[in-house]
Amino acid sequence: MALEAKCPECARRADLDDDMKEVNCNHCGFHALYDEYIEIMKGRAAVMGDDFQTNSDRRPF
Numbered sequence: 329m330a331l332e333a334k335c336p337e338c339a340r341r342a343d344l345d346d347d348m349k350e351v352n353c354n355h356c357g358f359h360a361l362y363d364e365y366i367e368i369m370k371g372r373a374a375v376m377g378d379d380f381q382t383n384s385d386r387r388p389f
């Protein structure tokens with residue numbers, strides 16, 4: 329069973345492989361190592377205020 333991740337390119341569902349090493353998006357063809365994906369999503373979250381989990385430590389309360 330593949331885990332779900334959010335594609336940073338098309339914002340649809342991407343699949344995280346069982347080893348949590350690679351992220352693949354079947355919608356736009358996005359592919360990255362999981363570490364790379366995390367770095368990408370951190371950058372997107374900072375810019376967009378997305379609901380990515382790293383935002384949870386930035387709550388104002």
Ligand SMILES: [Zn+2]
Nearest residue numbers: 335338353356
């Ligand atoms: Zn995609």
